[in-house]
Amino acid sequence: MTFEQDYAAIREHAGIGTVAERAAIAVAGRDRASFLQGFLTNDIQALTPGTGCYAAWLTPQGRMLEDVHVLESGDMLLLDVPAAELAATLERLERFLFSEDVQLQDLSATLAPVWLHGPAAPGILSAVAAPGGLEDLAAWASHRNARTTVAGAAIVVARIDQLGVPGFCLYVGRDDAPAVTEALAAAGASRVGAAALEACRIEAGYPLFGIDMTSDTIPLEASIESRAISFSKGCYVGQEVVIRVLHRGQGRVAKKLVTLRVGGGADGDVPTAGAAVLVDARDVGRVTSAARSPRFGAIALAYVHRDFLTPGTVVDIALDATPDGGAGARRVTATVSETLLPAAG
Numbered sequence: 001m002t003f004e005q006d007y008a009a010i011r012e013h014a015g016i017g018t019v020a021e022r023a024a025i026a027v028a029g030r031d032r033a034s035f036l037q038g039f040l041t042n043d044i045q046a047l048t049p050g051t052g053c054y055a056a057w058l059t060p061q062g063r064m065l066e067d068v069h070v071l072e073s074g075d076m077l078l079l080d081v082p083a084a085e086l087a088a089t090l091e092r093l094e095r096f097l098f099s100e101d102v103q104l105q106d107l108s109a110t111l112a113p114v115w116l117h118g119p120a121a122p123g124i125l126s127a128v129a130a131p132g133g134l135e136d137l138a139a140w141a142s143h144r145n146a147r148t149t150v151a152g153a154a155i156v157v158a159r160i161d162q163l164g165v166p167g168f169c170l171y172v173g174r175d176d177a178p179a180v181t182e183a184l185a186a187a188g189a190s191r192v193g194a195a196a197l198e199a200c201r202i203e204a205g206y207p208l209f210g211i212d213m214t215s216d217t218i219p220l221e222a223s224i225e226s227r228a229i230s231f232s233k234g235c236y237v238g239q240e241v242v243i244r245v246l247h248r249g250q251g252r253v254a255k256k257l258v259t260l261r262v263g264g265g266a267d268g269d270v271p272t273a274g275a276a277v278l279v280d281a282r283d284v285g286r287v288t289s290a291a292r293s294p295r296f297g298a299i300a301l302a303y304v305h306r307d308f309l310t311p312g313t314v315v316d317i318a319l320d321a322t323p324d325g326g327a328g329a330r331r332v333t334a335t336v337s338e339t340l341l342p343a344a345g
Contacts, residue, residue, distance in 0.1 A: 001190060001191075001192070001193075003193065003195050003196055003294075004294050005190075006190070006192035006193050006195070006196035006197075007192075007196040007199060007200065007293075007294050007295075008294075009118065009189075009190040009192055009196075010117050010118050010163060010165060010192060010196060010197070010200050011118070011119075011165065011200065011295075012118070012119065013118050013119070013120045013188065013189075013190070014116055014117065014118035014119070014120040014121045014124050014184075014188065014189040014190065015116070015117050015118050015189065015190050015191070015192035015196070015197075016114065016115065016116055016181060016184055016185065016189050016190065016191045016192065017115060017117070017191065017192040017193070017194070017196075017197045018113065018115050018197075019115065019162050019163070019197050019198075019201055019206075019208070020082065020208045020209075020210075020211075021082070021083040021084075022069075022080050022081065022082060022083055022113060023080075023081055023082075023083045023086040023106075023107075023108040024078055024079065024080055024081075024107040024108060024111045024113070024171060025078070025079040025081065025086070025089065025090065025093070025104060025105065025106060025107060026076050026077075026078060026079075026103075026104070026105040026107055027076060027077040027078075027079060027093075027102060027103075027104060028075065028076040028077075028102070028103045028105070029100070029101040029102040029103045030101040031100040031101045031102050032076070032077050032102050033045045033047065033072075033077065034100075035096075035097070035100045035102045036070070036077065036079075037233070037234065037236070038234075038235065038236055038237065039057055039092075039096070039236060039237055040055040040056070040057055040068060040070065040236060041055050041056045041057075041058060041219065041228055041229045041230065041236055041238070041239075041242075042054065042055035042070070042228060042229065042230045042233070043230040043232070043233040044070060044077070045233075046230075046233075047070065047072040047077075048072065049072055049073060049074030050072070050073070050074070050144060050145055050146055051072055051141075051143065051144060051145075052069065052070050052071035052072060052142075052143030052144070052145055052158060053069075053070050053142075053143050054067065054068070054069055054070075054142070054143065054224075054227050054228050055067070055068045055070055055228050055229075056068070056219050056224070056228050056229070057089075057092075057237070058219070058236070058237055058238025058239075058241075058242075059215075059237070059238060060237055060238060060241075061238065061241060062218050062219075062238040062240075062241025062242055062245075063215055063216060063217060063218055063238070064209065064213055064214070064215060064217045064218070064219060064222075065085070065088075065092075065215065066081055066082055066085040066088075066089065066209055067081075067082070067209045067213065067224070067228065068080065068081050069143065069158070069160060069169075070143070071143060071145045071156070071158050072145075073145065073147070073156065078107075078156070078171070080113075080169070082209045082210055083108070084210055085209070085210075086106070086108055090104065090106060109174070110173060110174060111171050111172070111173065111174065112171075112172055112173070112174040112177040113169050113170065113171055113172075114169070114170040114172055114177055114180055114181055114184070115162075115167065115168070115169050115170070116167070116168045116170065116184060116189060117162065117163045117165055117166070117167045117168075117197075117200070118165050118166065118189070119165055119166060120188065120189075121137075121165070121166045121167065121168055121189070122137035122138040122140075122166055122168075123137075123138075124184060124187045124188055124189050125137055125150075125157065125168060125170075125184075127187050128150050128151070128183045128184060128186075128187050129148045129149065129150055129157075130148050130149040130150075134146060134148055134157060137159070137166075137168070138166065140159040141159065142159055142160065142161065142227070143158060143159060143160060144158070144159050145157060145158040145159070150170065150172070150180050150183055150184075151176070151179040151180050151182070151183040152176075152179070153172050153173060153176030153179060153180055154172075154173070154176075155170050155171060155172045155176075155180065156170070156171040157169070157170055157171075158171070162201060162204065162206045163197070163200040163201055163203075163204050163206065163341075164200065164203060164204035164206075164340075164341030165200075195291070195292075198289070198291045199291040199292060199293045199294070199299070200341075201289075202259070202289055202290070202291050202293070202299050202300065202301055203259075203293055203295070203296065203299060203340045203341045204339065204340070204341045205223075205257075205259050205301065205339035205340070205341075207222050207224065207257055207288075207301065208289075211273070211288060211289055212257060212288040212289055212301050218241070218242070218245070218253060219242065220242065220245055220246070220253050220256075221253050221254075221255055221256055221257060221303065222256075222257045223256060223257055225242075229242065231246075252306060253306065254305065254306060255285060255303040255304060255305055255306060256303065256304065256306060256309055257288070257301055257302070257303055258301070258302060258303075258304050258309060258336050258337070259299065259300070259301060259336075259337045259338070259339055259340055260277075260287075260299065260300040260301070260302050260315070260317070260334040260335065260336060260337065261296060261297070261298075261299055261334060261335045261337050261340075262290070262297065262298035262299060262300060262317065262332055262333075262334045263298075263332050263333040263334060263335075264297065264298060264332055267297075268297050268298045268332065269298060269319050269332050270290050270291065270292050270298045270300075271287050271290045271298070271300055271317045271318075271319060271332070272287070272290065272319075273287055273288055273289060273290065274286060274287065275287040275290075275317050275318050275319065276317070276318040277302050277303075277304055277315050277316070277317055277334075278315065278316040278317070278318060278331065279308060279315055279316070284304055284305040284307070284308050284315065285302050285303045285304035285305055285308075285315075286302060286303055287300045287301070287302045287317060288300075288301050288302060288303065289301045293340075296340060298332075299340070300317070300334065302317075304336065308336065309336065310336065311336055311337055311338050312335060312336065313335070313336040314333055314334070314335055314336075315333070315334050315335075315336065316331040316332065316333055316334070317331065317332050317333075317334050318330070318331055319331065319332055
């Protein structure tokens with residue numbers, strides 16, 4: 001399939017593809033929720049079987065160590081973390097584990113995620129799952145999850161929207177993943193490439209840890225607080241910084257992640273990650289991700305100084321790899337936009 005066909009499959013039907021490499025950790029035991037409650041920004045103890053949430057793990061300085069999808073199945077919590085952070089996450093969990101009734105298991109070698117995105121995804125999943133296994137998927141809340149079988153394989157299905165369309169992650173044994181993928185394809189889903197997935201992700205304004213969020217990022221800078229942070233739970237690591245910014249600083253941070261519509265039309269230049277964002281001669285930010293969208297042309301995610309966050313603000317992006325995007329750099333204009341498409345989960 002072509003890039004345009006892949007894009008259309010995601011936006012209009014259903015596409016099979018992974019946005020970012022993730023890994024799973026099982027956290028079992030009676031104290032699993034209370035153990036994690038003090039580390040993660042969302043309310044883990046409020047989860048009930050079949051529910052879940054998105055969260056961050058912060059340093060005492062309020063900066064991100066990683067983002068986490070948390071799924072409560074009834075007998076364990078599944079932590080879905082960036083693959084690059086798996087070893088560090090396990091090390092931290094083990095370091096802080098003392099007398100709690102908690103058991104940890106690295107599932108990365110045995111469990112494979114199969115991702116399905118698109119408006120037809122709920123119908124396709126319902127068609128391939130065991131009878132009665134999944135009901136009313138289109139109405140599922142973010143991070144709702146359930147066990148079922150597909151192509152004879154036991155799986156866990158979780159609703160996690162990443163691309164502005166319904167999204168589902170199927171956690172399946174690695175040996176069974178090809179058969180599950182084939183069942184989805186036989187039911188009408190298309191295998192889609194990385195370029196279309198990236199274009200849809202940037203359209204949806206969905207940041208990735210390690211790319212758009214790093215160990216220097218405060219969650220409020222990435223605008224994930226509405227889905228990653230509970231403001232009613234008890235203490236967690238880094239909470240003091242978050243609360244200080246919200247209440248003393250009225251939520252104002254020095255920079256924020258925004259969507260940029262880059263000039264030049266369908267054939268306009270796509271900036272590179274790290275490109276300087278400029279207003280006149282002032283360096284006001286950096287591009288973190290960029291792609292070409294069949295619908296919007298060149299688009300990007302970028303951190304921009306708080307003085308230039310208003311939608312409709314016109315900025316320049318340096319196209320040449322000069323350290324400061326200075327006078328010798330080629331520039332293209334871009335416009336600060338509202339998120340082009342809704343994203344959740």
